[in-house]
Amino acid sequence: MTKNIAILGSQFGDEGKGKIIDYLSEKADVVCRFAGGNNAGHTIVVDGKQVILHLIPSGILHKGKINVVGNGTVIDPKVLFAEIEGLQKNGIEVTPESLVISENAHVILPEHVDEDKKTGGKIGTTGRGIGPAYAAKVSRRGLRVVNYIDKNHEYSEKLRPFVKDVSLLMDQFLNENKKILFEGAQGTLLDIDHGTYPYVTSSNSTVGGICTGLGIAPKKIDKVIGITKAYVTRVGNGPFPTEIKGELGESLRKVGKEFGATTGRPRSIGWFDALISKYAARINGFDAIIITKLDVLSGQGKLKICTGYKYKGKVIENFTTNSEILENCELVYEELDGWEEDISKATKYEELPENAKRYLKRIEKIVKVPICIVSVGPGRKQTIILKKEFLF
Numbered sequence: 001m002t003k004n005i006a007i008l009g010s011q012f013g014d015e016g017k018g019k020i021i022d023y024l025s026e027k028a029d030v031v032c033r034f035a036g037g038n039n040a041g042h043t044i045v046v047d048g049k050q051v052i053l054h055l056i057p058s059g060i061l062h063k064g065k066i067n068v069v070g071n072g073t074v075i076d077p078k079v080l081f082a083e084i085e086g087l088q089k090n091g092i093e094v095t096p097e098s099l100v101i102s103e104n105a106h107v108i109l110p111e112h113v114d115e116d117k118k119t120g121g122k123i124g125t126t127g128r129g130i131g132p133a134y135a136a137k138v139s140r141r142g143l144r145v146v147n148y149i150d151k152n153h154e155y156s157e158k159l160r161p162f163v164k165d166v167s168l169l170m171d172q173f174l175n176e177n178k179k180i181l182f183e184g185a186q187g188t189l190l191d192i193d194h195g196t197y198p199y200v201t202s203s204n205s206t207v208g209g210i211c212t213g214l215g216i217a218p219k220k221i222d223k224v225i226g227i228t229k230a231y232v233t234r235v236g237n238g239p240f241p242t243e244i245k246g247e248l249g250e251s252l253r254k255v256g257k258e259f260g261a262t263t264g265r266p267r268s269i270g271w272f273d274a275l276i277s278k279y280a281a282r283i284n285g286f287d288a289i290i291i292t293k294l295d296v297l298s299g300q301g302k303l304k305i306c307t308g309y310k311y312k313g314k315v316i317e318n319f320t321t322n323s324e325i326l327e328n329c330e331l332v333y334e335e336l337d338g339w340e341e342d343i344s345k346a347t348k349y350e351e352l353p354e355n356a357k358r359y360l361k362r363i364e365k366i367v368k369v370p371i372c373i374v375s376v377g378p379g380r381k382q383t384i385i386l387k388k389e390f391l392f
């Protein structure tokens, strides 16, 4: 029986984690954020209504779930309470029973936001103060939540009831065999250590971040699942080998509604990059992957999968974060026939067109990780389950 599941982005973020976490939350007891802050934007569509969560775990949309924000995150109290109010306006209750904040998380201060706005342009940050808050933490001059609520800060009183010792609480949940979802933010290639540095975020969005960001042991993590878009997108600056420029990129951006959930910026679009997916599977130890937004590829003509980077006459089959190679390589592509049918109403694998099945099979074969879910639209019902054994 699956006890807990980590859901991690395997590309540059925006893989559709919000929808999947929301879907899986139904059967979970606890949903946890372990890294990042309100740079994330998890878009969820419930009953046709769109909700965007930035910091609060997506489990908040289901009644009776415990949502945990771990010590590895950075918290802007003003944004947190604006998010809580927004949810409450939509009839979603947020109480100290449904939301827990780690006393050891670090606070994003107004000066961090100012600094990010001034200096984040080169990287193309979200301007939310994430980098400067983590910089303060690492250089040991940061402000932890526990110290923030002890002093007379603007949101101290409001924040205090939500603040707990999260590692202790997680241990209790694990001992009680609660079903836990670890909600990744950003993606493998935005990880501070394993991403395309310096075009990355300032935390570990890969699997190790779960342990350090919540205070739990590695052996407690049961299933690790990678969320993988059927193509690739990137927002912000940095290398993007399979980027599609021109009309086709525009068309995919429109159909896929590829605009940043936090900043509204247009995302760059690219072909499926098998090197990235293999790399993410290796770094995170994926047991399975979930392919999202397959519906966006309907009617787009021939599809391409990148299987190698040709650099100085040699074909490289393993991803590298070396920007010299990423920016100057030639891409080795496999071409596959696409499909015309609208697949957004498919509820079973058998209902997918043969070419869509072939596309999925090819990905599975190259990445060498089974696909457990295929998502064909933003709604909860647009979810095709292939392998239940990786899920609750």
Ligand code: IMP
Pocket (backbone or CB within 6 Å): 012, 013, 014, 039, 040, 041, 123, 124, 125, 126, 127, 128, 129, 130, 131, 185, 186, 190, 199, 200, 201, 202, 235, 236, 237
């Ligand atoms: P920061 O996290 O705001 O410092 O931004 C650093 C980089 O990560 C920029 O390229 C951002 O666009 C990117 N980034 C941060 N959060 C997300 C996210 O949730 N989705 C996609 N990109 C993100």
